[in-house]
Amino acid sequence: MEALITGGTGLIGAEVVRTLAKRGASKLTVFDINDSTQRLDELATSVTIQQGDLGESRQVLDVVRKSQPDVIYHLGGMLSLPSDNNPQAAFLANAVGTYNVLEAARIHGVSKVIFSSTIGTYCQDLDDRPIDDLTLQRPMLFYGACKVFGEHMGMFYRRKYGIDFRGVRFPSIVGPGVRTPGSVQYTSHMIEESANGRHFTIWVRPEMRVTLLYVKDAARAIVELAEAPVEQIQMVNYVLAGPSPSAQELADLVERKIPGARIDFEIDQEIQARLDKSIHPIDDRFARDEWGWQPTYDLEALVDDFLTELSQHPQRYA
Amino acid sequence: MEALITGGTGLIGAEVVRTLAKRGASKLTVFDINDSTQRLDELATSVTIQQGDLGESRQVLDVVRKSQPDVIYHLGGMLSLPSDNNPQAAFLANAVGTYNVLEAARIHGVSKVIFSSTIGTYCQDLDDRPIDDLTLQRPMLFYGACKVFGEHMGMFYRRKYGIDFRGVRFPSIVGPGVRTPGSVQYTSHMIEESANGRHFTIWVRPEMRVTLLYVKDAARAIVELAEAPVEQIQMVNYVLAGPSPSAQELADLVERKIPGARIDFEIDQEIQARLDKSIHPIDDRFARDEWGWQPTYDLEALVDDFLTELSQHPQRYA
Known part of the structure; x- marks a missing residue:
């Protein structure tokens, strides 16, 4: 091929x-x-x-x-x-x-x-x-x-x-090395900043739920x-859809995986208002039914692999 | 302006x-x-x-x-x-x-x-x-x-x-002088051909209903x-929507308005199958509610004006 x-x-x-x-x-x-x-x-x-x-x-x-x-x-x-x-x-x-x-x-x-x-x-x-x-x-x-x-x-x-x-x-999409700014990319940033020993402030409500992959x-x-x-x-x-954690759930998991991680919340009302209108749950049944799609990384596996990648291939994501 | x-x-x-x-x-x-x-x-x-x-x-x-x-x-x-x-x-x-x-x-x-x-x-x-x-x-x-x-x-x-x-x-859209081919343009063609004394064959089912303007x-x-x-x-x-006549209703009206009109049906199964999937009734309530849209030509007024235009401005639609 x-x-x-x-x-x-x-x-x-x-x-x-x-x-x-x-x-x-x-x-x-x-x-x-x-x-x-x-x-x-x-x-x-x-x-x-x-x-x-x-x-x-x-x-x-x-x-x-x-x-x-x-x-x-x-x-x-x-x-x-x-x-x-x-x-x-x-x-x-x-x-x-x-x-x-x-x-x-x-x-x-x-x-x-x-x-x-x-x-x-x-x-x-x-x-x-x-x-x-x-x-x-x-x-x-x-x-x-x-x-x-x-x-x-x-x-x-x-x-x-x-x-x-x-x-x-x-x-x-969540992964190491995300640099492009985006209103829901507190996800990748939170994990990477915490892994690098830096403090991170999430700009959405703790209970805000976003579908990731x-x-x-x-x-x-x-x-x-x-x-x-x-x-x-x-x-x-x-x-397509993967895990849909709340910001709080993701923060809790990152704090558990990275002892000493410092994560807090300061809500950007403008971004939050826009997300409240446009963020919905996702139903990917057509992909699942027609060609057998399913995600293999649940939230914990996602964070684990993200951290492994950062430590094994630092030059790739620098 | x-x-x-x-x-x-x-x-x-x-x-x-x-x-x-x-x-x-x-x-x-x-x-x-x-x-x-x-x-x-x-x-x-x-x-x-x-x-x-x-x-x-x-x-x-x-x-x-x-x-x-x-x-x-x-x-x-x-x-x-x-x-x-x-x-x-x-x-x-x-x-x-x-x-x-x-x-x-x-x-x-x-x-x-x-x-x-x-x-x-x-x-x-x-x-x-x-x-x-x-x-x-x-x-x-x-x-x-x-x-x-x-x-x-x-x-x-x-x-x-x-x-x-x-x-x-x-x-x-229905009007005099329509030349571009299209699967539902038997409407304009039927009126104009009949006005010009020519026989016309409709390629959809008599009961097929299409929204016109x-x-x-x-x-x-x-x-x-x-x-x-x-x-x-x-x-x-x-x-936007106007009248929604069946092909038969439009043919009957044209035959009433143009004595001697010769209209018949010969169904093109391929076009008919495609239209059966894609033709639906149209609800234009947002245009009506927001800026007062309404059509002024019902089916009879449409055919009357079409024929008047053809006879008054033949050079425009030749």
């Missing part, structure tokens, strides 16, 4: 590269605008790395032509808050970028494209039911708008050109979705 | 131009890729017409800078079936085009942008309820995918940049939406 991974030097991307390498992929190509291969660590020398911009169609066509992958894992793009700060760059990276990937797959005969979308596509006009794959997607941020468009384009390319497009919608489960989900038999893929795009 | 109308030489666009001219707009600029001003008829000499391509940002920036409109009525783009035949052109016209219009509005300080979307944004994963503004939008065609993206981008520009973006989702109601809706007080605009994007 040969694969191209866009965004392959990033948080989830590098973990997908690692997961595919472990499963014996014969050739892996990473396409990323970022030239740091820090997260790829010891894999940086065994995968092909092509620096480039998703918004530049010639660069995308070029890397797809050269690597001739069986599957494109399209994880690249600008994240939520950077996109909100620069929607013009996000339009190119996220909307044009996904179009460029689908077009390159069509032109060069790549049979499968896997796409990562977000729980941020659900935001406005929600009712009281848990979020599932039939919930209205009405994003508030530009990032979410581009992701919905990517899902819809992928479904169209699936129907029109027979490209086996499939996608996931991730909840908040450990980065290794996220990467495995993407690879398992790609490997599922095509006849099982009916919904095409799938929301 | 000065306005820029993209797609202003088209079916709805020309009628919007006519409606604004009747209401005493001081300056109207039409931006369209089509250089035929046939539908604008006697107005072609009194409005400014700029031929250009929505996908070319410099052309869009240029016409917005030169015309300095109070409102942009953004009706331009590629329609449903042409988009399906050439998604690459549709990506430029519909996705990049709407982005270009929003960016031009931001850069040149246009305070209001009105957008036309489509009932085609509702298609897959529908439940049994009537379609309203809270129904899941999961389009099957590229046209619908671009329209959902346009709605989401507009809502984002509204929040981020304070542009007073508002939009409508049209059902099947007369082109003059569609144009008035757009202008009234633009004029509504800003505090009443909560939903932002609104589905």
Whole structure:
């Protein structure tokens, strides 16, 4: 199996590269605008790395032509808050970028494209039911708008050109080395800051509950979705869920795992009000039913592995 | 009031131009890729017409800078079936085009942008309820995918940049001069062919019911939406509905209005199967409640006016 991974030097991307390498992929190509291969660590020398911009169609066509992958894992793009700060760059990276990937797959005969979308596509006009794959997607941020468009384009390319497009919608991803700011990333920050002996202040209510997914489960989900038999893929795009701890529960666990951890709360009312509107429980039954998705890291396993990673691979997450 | 109308030489666009001219707009600029001003008829000499391509940002920036409109009525783009035949052109016209219009509005300080979307944004994963503004939008065609993206981008520009973006989702538009092929356009074709003394064969079941909107109601809706007080605009994007005749009811009415009309049925099973899945009743209560929308043409008034238009302005619809 040969694969191209866009965004392959990033948080989830590098973990997908690692997961595919472990499963014996014969050739892996990473396409990323970022030239740091820090997260790829010891894999940086065994995968092909092509620096480039998703918004530049010639660069995308070029890397797809050269690597001739069986599957494109399209994880690249600008994240939520950077996109909100620069929607013009996000339009190119996220909307044009996904179009460029689908077009390159069509032109060069790549049979499968896997796409990562977000729980941020659900935001406005929600009712009281848990979020599932039939919930209205009405994003508030530009990032979410581009992701919905990517899902819809992928479904169209699936129907029109027979490209086996499939996608996931991730909840908040937790893992070592998270640097991008985000309103629910007190989770990763709390664990990493505490491991480094620093005090951490959580900005949401102690009883606030957010659905998480450990980065290794996220990467495995993407690879398992790609490997599922095509006849099982009916919904095409799938929301995923892992543990849903309250901020207090996560803080208690971190304090138990890291003696001396100093964690307190100071609520940011603006963030809290926004989260109160948009955070809902997640029902990922379609992914579970159709291709057997299930998370393997419960909250304790997540924190344990996070701390092990930090101590075993400090250079990877520095 | 000065306005820029993209797609202003088209079916709805020309009628919007006519409606604004009747209401005493001081300056109207039409931006369209089509250089035929046939539908604008006697107005072609009194409005400014700029031929250009929505996908070319410099052309869009240029016409917005030169015309300095109070409102942009953004009706331009590629329609449903042409988009399906050439998604690459549709990506430029519909996705990049709407982005270009929003960016031009931001850069040149246009305070209001009105957008036309489509009932085609509702298609897959529908439940049994009537379609309203809270129904899941999961389009099957590229046209619908671009329209959902346009709605989401507009809502984002509204929040981020304070542009007073508002939009409508049209059902099947009926009017003289409809040439673009479409699976439910037996409606307009039946009336016009019968008026011209030609036999017409309807390709859906006689009892098939489709929600229509007369082109003059569609144009008035757009202008009234633009004029509504800003505090009443909560939903932002609104589905609209007019009469919902069965194919048989419309045929009976046309035969009554045009003695000697010859209309019969020959069902296209493929189109019928697709329509059976995607056609639902439409509930436009949000538009009615928030800004007082209501259609003025019932089915009989629609057919009467259609026939009057054809006889009074044959050159406009030739």
